[in-house]
Amino acid sequence: MKWRMSKLRWLLISLVLLFAIVRLPVSLFSGLVPKPWQLGLVEGTLWQGRIGQVGVNGMQLLSDVRWHWQPLALLRGQLSWQLTTRDRDQPGAARIALGFNGIEAEQIAIRLPAAPLFTLDKRLASVQLGGDLQIDAQHLSANDWSGAQLQLLRAHALVTPQVNPFGDYRVTLGRDGQTPTWQITPISGVLAISGNGRIDPQRGPQGALTFTPGQAQAAQFAPLMNLIGGSGPSRTLRLGSR
Numbered sequence: 001m002k003w004r005m006s007k008l009r010w011l012l013i014s015l016v017l018l019f020a021i022v023r024l025p026v027s028l029f030s031g032l033v034p035k036p037w038q039l040g041l042v043e044g045t046l047w048q049g050r051i052g053q054v055g056v057n058g059m060q061l062l063s064d065v066r067w068h069w070q071p072l073a074l075l076r077g078q079l080s081w082q083l084t085t086r087d088r089d090q091p092g093a094a095r096i097a098l099g100f101n102g103i104e105a106e107q108i109a110i111r112l113p114a115a116p117l118f119t120l121d122k123r124l125a126s127v128q129l130g131g132d133l134q135i136d137a138q139h140l141s142a143n144d145w146s147g148a149q150l151q152l153l154r155a156h157a158l159v160t161p162q163v164n165p166f167g168d169y170r171v172t173l174g175r176d177g178q179t180p181t182w183q184i185t186p187i188s189g190v191l192a193i194s195g196n197g198r199i200d201p202q203r204g205p206q207g208a209l210t211f212t213p214g215q216a217q218a219a220q221f222a223p224l225m226n227l228i229g230g231s232g233p234s235r236t237l238r239l240g241s242r
Helices: 002-023 026-032 071-076 114-118 222-228
Strands: 037-044 048-056 059-069 079-087 090-099 102-113 129-141 149-157 167-176 179-189 191-200 204-213 235-239
Touching: 048 114, 059 102, 059 114, 071 079, 079 102, 102 114, 114 129, 149 179, 167 191, 179 204, 204 222, 222 235
Parallel strands: none
Antiparallel strands: 037 048, 048 059, 059 079, 079 090, 090 102, 102 129, 129 149, 149 167, 167 179, 179 191, 191 204, 204 235
């Protein structure tokens, strides 16, 4: 009898603690986000809530990020949330799942402004590029990025107003052993940007980008080429350099 009462008491304590944790306001954890990332207007709980703004280095990356817990995923042995977000007038969505295989993302269709992400690399930030990063994938995990389709669309630069937007580009993610890799190739436009490299977990993207303007637009791209440095019709910008 005592054993049963003790077991019941611990069960009740566990349920109370679980209820308290899931009811905690998620804003209590927003201060744990590492720099240079920022969150604004955080409200709700672990199960349902909203982040008004997600920023990088003071630039807004996303707005109106909402999440809703999906209880039916428990039947698959997962904790799952449906995410929705917005970039200007463009809605985005993804499903995040936590299960035996770790964290996975599914049914991803999100558009992000590229300029805030470019500030994560000092050299890339210095050339003041922008555009829209479109991310589409049916399934992504920490060990498998191959299903992602990334495109940099309507790329532009602050110093090339006469030729903006100057191109669209495809970004391919892969893996070399345990090291994630990336490659960018032009789709269309008057400025060819190509390059490849790897993604360091601590330092971010490493590698090089080569910029080659169309011959007829060389004069309009001269300010951008000067920011990149070097000489010749093509210029190379190295990422991750200190």
